[in-house]
Amino acid sequence: MSDHGAAARIGVDVGGTFTDIALETGDCRFTSKLLTTVDDPAEACMRGLEDVLHKAGLEPGAVGVIIHGTTLATNAIIERKGAITSLVTTQGFRDTIEIGTEGRPEQYDLNIIQPAPLVPRRRRFAVEERLNSRGEVLVPLTTEALEALLPALDAAGTESLAIAFIHGYANPVHEHLARDFFAARRPAWSITVSADVSPEFREFERFSTACANAYVRPLIERYLGNFETRLKARGFTCPLQLMLSSGGLTTIETARQFPVRLVESGPAGGAIFAREIAGAHGIDKALSFDMGGTTAKICLVDDGRAQTSRRFEVARVYRFRKDSGIPLRIPVIEMVEIGAGGGSIAWIDELGRITVGPQSAGSSPGPACYDLGGEKPTVTDANVEMGRIDPSGFAGGRMPLAADKATAALNADIGSPMAMSPMAAAFGLTEIVCENMATAARVHAIESGKNVDDRTLIAFGGAAPLHACQMAEKLGIRRIIVPRHAGVGSAVGFLRAPVSYEVVRTLYQRMDAFDAEVVNAVYEDMEAEAAGYVRQGAGDTASLSVRRQAYMRYQGQGHEIAVDIPNETFGDDGGQVFQSLFDRGYEAAFGRAIGAIAAAEVVAWSVTVSTGSHADLETAIEASGPANGASGHRPVFDPGAQSAIDYAIHHRDDLGPGASIEGPAVITEEETSTVVDSRFQATILPGGEIELNRRALA
Numbered sequence: 001m002s003d004h005g006a007a008a009r010i011g012v013d014v015g016g017t018f019t020d021i022a023l024e025t026g027d028c029r030f031t032s033k034l035l036t037t038v039d040d041p042a043e044a045c046m047r048g049l050e051d052v053l054h055k056a057g058l059e060p061g062a063v064g065v066i067i068h069g070t071t072l073a074t075n076a077i078i079e080r081k082g083a084i085t086s087l088v089t090t091q092g093f094r095d096t097i098e099i100g101t102e103g104r105p106e107q108y109d110l111n112i113i114q115p116a117p118l119v120p121r122r123r124r125f126a127v128e129e130r131l132n133s134r135g136e137v138l139v140p141l142t143t144e145a146l147e148a149l150l151p152a153l154d155a156a157g158t159e160s161l162a163i164a165f166i167h168g169y170a171n172p173v174h175e176h177l178a179r180d181f182f183a184a185r186r187p188a189w190s191i192t193v194s195a196d197v198s199p200e201f202r203e204f205e206r207f208s209t210a211c212a213n214a215y216v217r218p219l220i221e222r223y224l225g226n227f228e229t230r231l232k233a234r235g236f237t238c239p240l241q242l243m244l245s246s247g248g249l250t251t252i253e254t255a256r257q258f259p260v261r262l263v264e265s266g267p268a269g270g271a272i273f274a275r276e277i278a279g280a281h282g283i284d285k286a287l288s289f290d291m292g293g294t295t296a297k298i299c300l301v302d303d304g305r306a307q308t309s310r311r312f313e314v315a316r317v318y319r320f321r322k323d324s325g326i327p328l329r330i331p332v333i334e335m336v337e338i339g340a341g342g343g344s345i346a347w348i349d350e351l352g353r354i355t356v357g358p359q360s361a362g363s364s365p366g367p368a369c370y371d372l373g374g375e376k377p378t379v380t381d382a383n384v385e386m387g388r389i390d391p392s393g394f395a396g397g398r399m400p401l402a403a404d405k406a407t408a409a410l411n412a413d414i415g416s417p418m419a420m421s422p423m424a425a426a427f428g429l430t431e432i433v434c435e436n437m438a439t440a441a442r443v444h445a446i447e448s449g450k451n452v453d454d455r456t457l458i459a460f461g462g463a464a465p466l467h468a469c470q471m472a473e474k475l476g477i478r479r480i481i482v483p484r485h486a487g488v489g490s491a492v493g494f495l496r497a498p499v500s501y502e503v504v505r506t507l508y509q510r511m512d513a514f515d516a517e518v519v520n521a522v523y524e525d526m527e528a529e530a531a532g533y534v535r536q537g538a539g540d541t542a543s544l545s546v547r548r549q550a551y552m553r554y555q556g557q558g559h560e561i562a563v564d565i566p567n568e569t570f571g572d573d574g575g576q577v578f579q580s581l582f583d584r585g586y587e588a589a590f591g592r593a594i595g596a597i598a599a600a601e602v603v604a605w606s607v608t609v610s611t612g613s614h615a616d617l618e619t620a621i622e623a624s625g626p627a628n629g630a631s632g633h634r635p636v637f638d639p640g641a642q643s644a645i646d647y648a649i650h651h652r653d654d655l656g657p658g659a660s661i662e663g664p665a666v667i668t669e670e671e672t673s674t675v676v677d678s679r680f681q682a683t684i685l686p687g688g689e690i691e692l693n694r695r696a697l698a
Contacts, residue, residue, distance in 0.1 A: 007064025007238075008056065010049065011494035013266050014041045014070040017293025017343050017363045018462060020488035020671075021048035023056055023063075024495055030055040031488045033395060033462065033671045035363040041072060042227045046234065060235035067494040069243035069265035072223055073216045077118065077263070077326065078315045082215035083160040083190065086153055087119045088146075088178060089207065090166040091126040097207045103323030105316075113317050115326050117208075118215045123156045125149050127178075133201075133508075135171025146181045158186075162214035164194035164207040169506045172196070190217045197258055198329040200604055201506040205311065205329040212314075212328055213260035220259035224252055241499070241537055243269050246331035247306065248500020248610055251537045261330050263314060264337075266490050267297040271306040271333045273493030274458040277483050279304045280687065287441060287455040288335070289471060290489065291464035293342045293380075294360045298441045299335035300450060301458075307448065308562075309334035310504060310551075310606075331502040331608075336444040340437050342380040342463040343367055346410075346429045348417055354425075356433040368409035371402040377413050379433050379463065381406035382426035387636035387644065388466050388666065388675050396670035423644065427637055434467055438474035449589065456481060460489030465674040469663075469692065470639060473679070480680075480692040484652075487671020499542070500610035501533035510555070511582075512599045514575030522605055523548060530609035538611045545612065551604040552582040554594060560603055561589055578602065630665070638664050640678045652690075659684040 008025035014036060021032040032051040037043040045068075053060065076082045089096070097117045106112050127149060129141035153161070161182060168175045172195030179193050194210035228240055242255035245264035255262060267290060274288030278301050288299040288306070300307045312332040313325030339358020343366060349355045356379065365373035367380040369391065383389045384406040391401035407422045414425035445452045453476035459468035465482045472480055485492055503526040509519065527546055534544060546567050553560040563578075563585045570577065582600045583593040630648035637644045645664060652669040660683050661667070663676040667690060676682045680692045 008058055008062050009064055009495050010052065010066045011269070011491035012045050012048065012066060012068045013269060013488070013491040013494065014045060014068075014072065015266060015292050015294060015490075016071055016075065016360060017341065017366070019044040019048055020491040021045075021052050022485065022488050022491040022495060023052040023058075024492075025056060025058065025062075028056065029485060029492075031485050031491070031671060033487055035366070038362065038364055041070065042223065042230055045227065046230055049234075060231075061237060063236060063238045065238050065241060066231065066236065067241050067243060067249060067497070068227070069269050069490065069494055070223075070262065071266055073220055073259050073262045074264070074314060076216045076219050077212060080118075081219070082118065083218040084123070084157045085119050085160045085162060085211060085215045086123040086125065086156050086158040087162045087164065087207070087211055087214075088125050088127060088149060088153075089164050090130060091128050093166055093203065093207075094124045094126045095121065096203055097124075097211060100204055101323070105318040105321035105324035115315055115317050115324065118211045118326065119162065123158070125152055129165060129174050131165070131167040131171055131174065133167055133170060135167065137171075137173070141165075141174040141177055143181055146178055150185065153186075158189060160190040160192070160214040160218050161186075162192045162194070162207075162210040164203070164210045166203060168193075168195045169199040169201055169206065172199070190214065190221070192217060197260060199505050200310075200329055202329070205327045208327050209260060209329045212263075212326060213258060216259050217256070220262065221256050224256060228252060239537070243494050243497060244331075244500070245312070245333065246308070246500065246502055246608075247272055247333050247497060248502070248608075249494075249497050249537060250499070250501060250533060253536065254501070254533055260328060263328060263330070264312065264332050264335075267299075267335055267337060268333045269490035269493035269497065270297060270460065271299045271301070271335060271493070272497050273460060273483070273489040274299065275301050275304060275306050276493070276496045277458050277481060277689070278456070281456075281481065281685075281689075283456045283458075283481075285455045287452055287457050287475075287477070289437075289441075289457055289459045289464050289468065290461040291341060291437070291459075291467065292461040293463065294339070294344075294362060295337050296340040296437050296440075296461075296464075297335050297337045298437065298444060299333060300445060300448060300455075302450075307334040308332065310604075331504065331606075336440045338436060338440050340379070340433050342378065342383075344379050344433060345376045346378065346382070346414055346432075347376070348414065352418070354414060354418070354428050354432050356429060356436065367406070369401040369403060369406040370399075371405055375409060375412075377406070377409040377425070377429065379429065381409055382429040383463075383466055385410055385422055385426035386430070387634055387647070389673060390634070390649075390668065393668060423637060427639070430467065430470065434470045434474055437467075438471055441471075441475060453477060458483070460486035462487045462672050465672050465690075467675075469675060469677045469680050472692075472694065473639070478694040481685075482674045482690040482692070484688040485671065486674075487669070498610040498612060499534050499538040500608060501530045502606060502608040503530045504604055504606045506604050507602070509602045510599060511575040511579045511601065514570075514578065516570045516572060516574045519574060519605075520569050523607060526605065526607040527609060530607050534609045534611065542611050544609050547608040547610075549606040549608075550578060550582075550602045551606065552578070552585075552600050552602050554586075554598040555601055556598070561585055562606070634666075636664065636666060636675070638678050645678070655684045657684050657686045657688070
C-alpha cells in the first residue's frame with residue numbers, strides 16, 4: 001500500500017452523462033470517469049471511488065474529505081420529478097408564482113410559452129395575515145386559520161410544503177409560526193420557509209425559490225442519506241461536503257436544508273477549476289469552456305474571479321432567453337448553460353436545417369456508438385466519424401465504441417435526407433453545435449458589457465478539448481489552455497473550493513439618511529450567521545475571511561449593482577463612503593456616474609464568509625523528455641483543409657514540459673482528447689497544461 005503523506009481528498013461530480021472522480025494525495029492525482037447510473041446515481045459514485053482508491057493504493061480510512069457536486073436538483077426541476085409540493089401564502093398572493101413579472105423572453109410573440117410553476121394552482125393555498133414592508137404586523141396570523149388549511153393540504157397529497165408570506169423577508173415571525181404549527185401536526189412533511197432560504201424582497205423570485213427548495217428537498221435528503229450510508233458501510237469515516245452553486249463548500253446538513261443552493265454545483269466546480277488555471281498562468285481575462293456529455297457551460301473569469309450573480313433561471317423554455325425559466329434567488333457563479341454536449345442529439349428541423357440539442361442521449365441509451373441501444377446521431381458519434389475519437393481507445397480502452405453504429409446513425413438521420421456523406425454530416429453537426437456555443441458565449445459577454453476575442457479559452461470537460469480549436473476560430477480567440485485532467489475538471493475544481501457561505505438580506509437604506517447603527521448591526525448579525533455555517537464544515541479554529549457587498553442603485557432605478565464594502569465599523573460619514581464607492585462602481589459599469597444629481601440607496605446586503613482555497617497540489621509529470629515522437633497517425637477531418645488528412649497521434653503522458661507539436665495532431669489521454677487542427681500549434685507548459693496558439697495568418 002502506498003503512503004502519500006497527507007490525508008487524501010476526493011472530488012465527486014455527478015453529471016447527466018458521466019460521473020467524474022478525482023483523488024489527490026501528496027503530489028499525486030488519480031482520476032476516474034464512468035457513465036452515470038441514472039436510476040441510482042450513488043452507484044456510479046461508489047464504483048468510481050473504488051477505482052481511484054485502487055489506483056492510489058489506499059483504503060477508505062486514508063481519505064480526509066469527500067466533496068460532492070450533483071445535477072440531481074437541477075434535473076429534478078427540469079424533468080419535474082420532485083416531491084408533491086404545496087404552497088401556503090398570504091391571502092391575495094396565491095397566483096404570484098404564475099403571474100411572474102412583466103419580463104417577456106419574446107417581446108412580440110402572441111403565443112408566448114411561459115414556464116409552468118412547480119406548484120400548480122390546486123396546491124396553492126392562501127391564509128389571512130399581513131405585514132408591511134418594515135415587518136410590522138398589520139393582520140395577525142392565527143392558528144385557527146392554519147388549522148382550517150389542513151384538510152385541503154392533506155387532500156392535495158402534500159409531501160413538501162413551502163411557506164412564503166408577503167414581506168416575510170422583513171420579519172419572519174408569521175412564516176416561523178406557520179412552520180412550527182405544520183411541523184407539529186404533520187411531522188412527515190418537509191417544510192421550507194422563504195425567509196430562511198431567500199430573505200430578500202421581490203416576492204416572485206422569493207416565492208419561486210422557496211417552492212423550488214421545497215420541491216427538491218425530499219429527493220436530495222433521500223439521495224444524500226443513501227450516499228452517506230453507503231460511504232459509511234464501505235469504511236469511509238471522513239466528512240461529506242457539498243459544492244454550492246456559489247463556488248463554496250458546505251456541510252451535508254446545510255445541503256439538506258437548502259438543496260436549491262446545489263442547483264449549479266457541478267458547473268461551479270468547473271468555474272473554480274478555470275479560475276485556478278487562470279491565476280496560475282497570470283491570465284487576467286479568461287473564458288471558461290466546460291463541455292461535458294449533456295451540456296456546455298461558459299463563464300467569464302476576470303482578475304482571478306469568476307463572475308457571480310444572485311439570480312439564476314433553471315428550465316428555460318427559450319434557449320439563451322432571460323425571463324423564460326423558473327427564477328431562483330440564490331448566490332450563484334454566473335454562466336450560460338446550453339444543451340450542447342457529447343450526447344446532444346442531432347436532427348433535421350421543419351426547415352431542413354441540421355439542429356443539435358437540447359435533447360441528450362445521456363448515459364442511457366447514450367450515443368449510437370456506445371452500442372447500448374441508442375440510435376440517434378449525437379456529437380460524440382460525429383467525433384468518432386471524423387476520426388477525432390479513437391473507438392478502441394475511448395475511456396482508456398475500457399469502453400470500446402462501435403464506429404459502424406455512429407456511421408449508420410449519421411447517415412440515416414442526417415446524411416441520407418440531406419444527400420451528403422456521413423463525414424460531411426458529422427462536420428456539419430459539429431459546426432452547428434460549436435456555433436450554438438459561440439453564440440451563447442457572445443451573448444453572455446455582451447450582456448455583461450465585455451468582449452470574448454481578447455480572452456484565453458480554458459477548455460475542459462470530456463468534450464471541450466475536442467472542439468476548442470473550432471470554438472476559438474468562431475470567437476476570434478488566439479490562445480487556448482487545456483489543463484491536466486481536463487476530462488474531470490469540475491471534480492478537480494471541487495478540491496480547490498473553500499468552505500464558504502453567503503447570507504443576503506433586504507434592508508432599505510438611503511445614503512442621504514444613512515443609519516450607521518442599523519447598518520453595523522446588520523452586517524455583524526449576517527457575519528455571525530454565515531460564520532456559523534462555515535464553522536460547521538471547517539472547524540472552530542479555521543481562519544476565515546469576510547467579504548461584504550451592498551446591492552445599490554440610484555433612487556428611481558429598478559436594477560442594482562453589487563458594490564464591495566470595506567469590512568469595518570461605519571460612523572456618521574458612512575453614507576458618503578457608500579455613495580462614493582457606488583459612484584465609482586456605476587461609472588465602471590455604465591460609463592458615467594450621476595451621484596451629483598441623484599442619491600444612492602441600498603436594497604440588499606451580502607456577507608460571504610469563507611476559508612482560504614485549498615492550496616494547489618503540484619502533481620508529478622512523468623515523461624521521458626519534452627520532444628517525444630508521435631505514436632502513430634490516423635485520418636481526421638480537418639476544418640481548415642475541409643477534408644480528412646493525416647493527424648499525428650500523441651499520448652499526453654509521453655509529453656514533457658517544453659514539447660512542441662505542430663498541428664494537425666491529436667493528443668490523447670484517458671478522459672478526453674485534444675484536437676490540434678492544422679491552424680494551431682501546441683506546447684506543453686511546465687505544469688503539464690497544453691497551450692494551443694493560433695498560427696499567424698500567411
